[in-house]
Amino acid sequence: MPxxxxxxxxxxxxxxKDLRKSYGDHEVLHGVSLSVxxxxxxxxxxxxxxxxxVLLKHIIGLEKPDSGEVLIGGRSAFESSTHxxxxxxxxxQDGALFNSMSVYDNLALYPREHRIYDSKTIHExxxxxxxxxxxxxxxxxxxxxxxxGMKKRVAVARALMTEPxxxxxxxxxxxxxxxxxxxxxxxIATVSRQTGLTSIVVSHDRELSLSIGHRVGLMHExxxxxxxxxxxxxxxxxxxxTEFLNPKINLENPRFRKTENGK
Amino acid sequence: MKVIxxxxxxxxxxxVLVLRTLRYLPSLPRQRQRLGEQLLFMGNATLPxxxxxxxxxxxxxxxxxxxxxxxxxxxxxxxxxxxxxLVRELGPVMTAIMVVGRIGSAITAELASMKIYREVxxxxxxxxxxxxxxxxxxxxxxxxxxxxxxxxxxxxxxxxGAVVCEVVPFIDLDYRIYFRTLTEFVTTDALMDGLIxxxxxxxxxxxxxxxIGLNTRGGPREIGQSVTRSVVASIIFVLFINxxxxxxxx
Ligand SMILES: Nc1ncnc2c1ncn2[C@@H]1O[C@H](COP(=O)(O)OP(=O)(O)OP(=O)(O)O)[C@@H](O)[C@H]1O
Ligand SMILES: [Mg+2]
Numbered sequence: 001m002p003x004x005x006x007x008x009x010x011x012x013x014x015x016x017k018d019l020r021k022s023y024g025d026h027e028v029l030h031g032v033s034l035s036v037x038x039x040x041x042x043x044x045x046x047x048x049x050x051x052x053x054v055l056l057k058h059i060i061g062l063e064k065p066d067s068g069e070v071l072i073g074g075r076s077a078f079e080s081s082t083h084x085x086x087x088x089x090x091x092x093q094d095g096a097l098f099n100s101m102s103v104y105d106n107l108a109l110y111p112r113e114h115r116i117y118d119s120k121t122i123h124e125x126x127x128x129x130x131x132x133x134x135x136x137x138x139x140x141x142x143x144x145x146x147x148x149g150m151k152k153r154v155a156v157a158r159a160l161m162t163e164p165x166x167x168x169x170x171x172x173x174x175x176x177x178x179x180x181x182x183x184x185x186x187x188i189a190t191v192s193r194q195t196g197l198t199s200i201v202v203s204h205d206r207e208l209s210l211s212i213g214h215r216v217g218l219m220h221e222x223x224x225x226x227x228x229x230x231x232x233x234x235x236x237x238x239x240x241x242t243e244f245l246n247p248k249i250n251l252e253n254p255r256f257r258k259t260e261n262g263k
Numbered sequence: 264m265k266v267i268x269x270x271x272x273x274x275x276x277x278x279v280l281v282l283r284t285l286r287y288l289p290s291l292p293r294q295r296q297r298l299g300e301q302l303l304f305m306g307n308a309t310l311p312x313x314x315x316x317x318x319x320x321x322x323x324x325x326x327x328x329x330x331x332x333x334x335x336x337x338x339x340x341x342x343x344x345x346x347x348x349l350v351r352e353l354g355p356v357m358t359a360i361m362v363v364g365r366i367g368s369a370i371t372a373e374l375a376s377m378k379i380y381r382e383v384x385x386x387x388x389x390x391x392x393x394x395x396x397x398x399x400x401x402x403x404x405x406x407x408x409x410x411x412x413x414x415x416x417x418x419x420x421x422x423x424g425a426v427v428c429e430v431v432p433f434i435d436l437d438y439r440i441y442f443r444t445l446t447e448f449v450t451t452d453a454l455m456d457g458l459i460x461x462x463x464x465x466x467x468x469x470x471x472x473x474x475i476g477l478n479t480r481g482g483p484r485e486i487g488q489s490v491t492r493s494v495v496a497s498i499i500f501v502l503f504i505n506x507x508x509x510x511x512x513x
Contacts, residue, residue, distance in 0.1 A: 060388050061387075061388070062384055062387065062388065083388070083390060084390055088388070089388065089389070090388050092381060092384070092385065094380075094381065096380065096381035096382055096384060096385040097382075097385075098377075098382050098385070099376075099377075099380065099382065100373075109389070109391070110389050110391075113293075113389070113391050113396070114390070114391075115293075162389060
């Protein structure tokens with residue numbers, strides 16, 4: 001696991017330029033641009049359905065855009081050779097664990113297939129990683145026997161096992177209790193500091209975003225409406241930002257009524 | 264018209280899948296654990312069925328031939344008829360149908376669900392090509408197991424015929440004579456033809472099943488549809504190319 005035996009990785013930068021993507025006639029990304037510095041933790045926040053997951057899938061190379069560019073370390077994210085030369089990993093929003101493999105095998109798959117370590121080292125790293133995420137008792141369980149939050153942690157553990165240079169997290173702390181959320185936030189920050197990897201974290205978790213994010217981007221309907229340091233975000237007077245960070249619950253004039261009446 | 268373009272499209276997809284998979288052939292030794300698992304699964308799933316089914320087919324065949332031959336005085340040639348029919352047609356085709364039902368359907372269901380639940384995406388992001396990890400072990404396993412299944416089918420079918428010859432009163436043929444004419448007509452060439460046929464069938468079934476499975480999109484309902492499609496397409500394909508292979512091998 002990267003925490004016990006840390007290898008300094010060549011940090012990579014990520015550059016997203018005017019990315020557009022439609023599914024059918026529904027345009028999801030309306031020209032998103034952002035740049036993430038090597039080693040940075042960039043947090044993306046935004047309402048449900050604004051295209052955060054779609055953006056991550058473009059960066060990891062699973063989706064091709066209609067137009068625009070994503071560069072990882074200066075190379076196109078849409079070429080599979082880029083992902084072969086630069087180790088990139090993603091924690092999927094729904095985990096995407098291998099359902100016919102035990103938790104242990106889920107974690108051990110990457111180093112085994114790529115023959116990165118001998119089996120003894122792999123065993124140590126897997127057990128270390130599981131321990132850090134309080135999963136050591138789940139090693140022999142199958143994914144179907146795990147709770148939602150445990151699956152999430154296994155997904156994080158599996159991504160860490162690849163020892164990536166760029167790690168994308170899609171809502172790593174949703175479904176977790178506050179203490180486990182804090183643990184994951186600390187883990188993201190620690191791994192980033194110790195290995196120098198670049199992290200892009202999609203999260204609604206205010207605590208996480210404001211404490212570990214070097215910069216935060218707010219996505220709104222397929223655009224990046226705000227990018228800045230956590231302090232700037234907190235100080236922002238932009239109504240989109242203030243509304244998103246502190247939605248007032250107003251029982252006299254509920255939101256769903258407003259949308260019903262066409263705003 | 265749409266059916267034709269769709270069929271051509273599926274064939275193209277399957278061919279591309281095979282070519283991609285063959286590229287990873289050198290990495291086969293690293294997949295030996297998964298290959299072992301597949302061999303075990305395929306053998307367990309089909310061998311008993313193939314043996315029982317072929318035994319019954321051989322028995323019925325001997326009964327029919329014996330009935331037709333009963334007043335002609337050519338009873339001892341039952342062995343050659345049963346033997347050749349099994350080796351040239353019934354053995355390979357019956358085995359292939361069993362493989363469709365037990366292996367092809369399972370492969371499509373498994374790969375389709377891996378695709379829909381994003382496991383295939385996860386493999387891709389881990390730089391583990393699904394062709395190498397999922398398809399290669401299955402294709403290799405069927406290539407290795409098909410000759411065993413087919414030989415099993417031949418032997419069980421011959422035995423079924425022999426039992427009928429012994430016990431049915433109006434046939435009343437000694438099993439030694441049955442096997443003498445059988446070995447006389449079932450030459451090594453005939454055996455090889457049968458085994459080649461079966462090998463082509465087995466490979467086609469697994470390729471069709473994998474291709475349809477990996478190209479599934481949608482949700483749980485589409486998994487079911489893919490399995491049905493895979494079974495129907497495989498059976499049609501097997502019976503269709505059977506004619507051409509037979510013609511080529513004659
Ligand atoms: N494969 C797809 N086909 C069609 N539409 C899609 C597809 N993937 C995503 N979309 C659409 O794109 C939009 C953005 O989806 P996305 O999953 O990126 O949202 P999100 O910002 O991650 O939301 P959440 O916070 O709820 O996870 C949604 O309207 C969704 O319906
Ligand atoms: Mg999402």
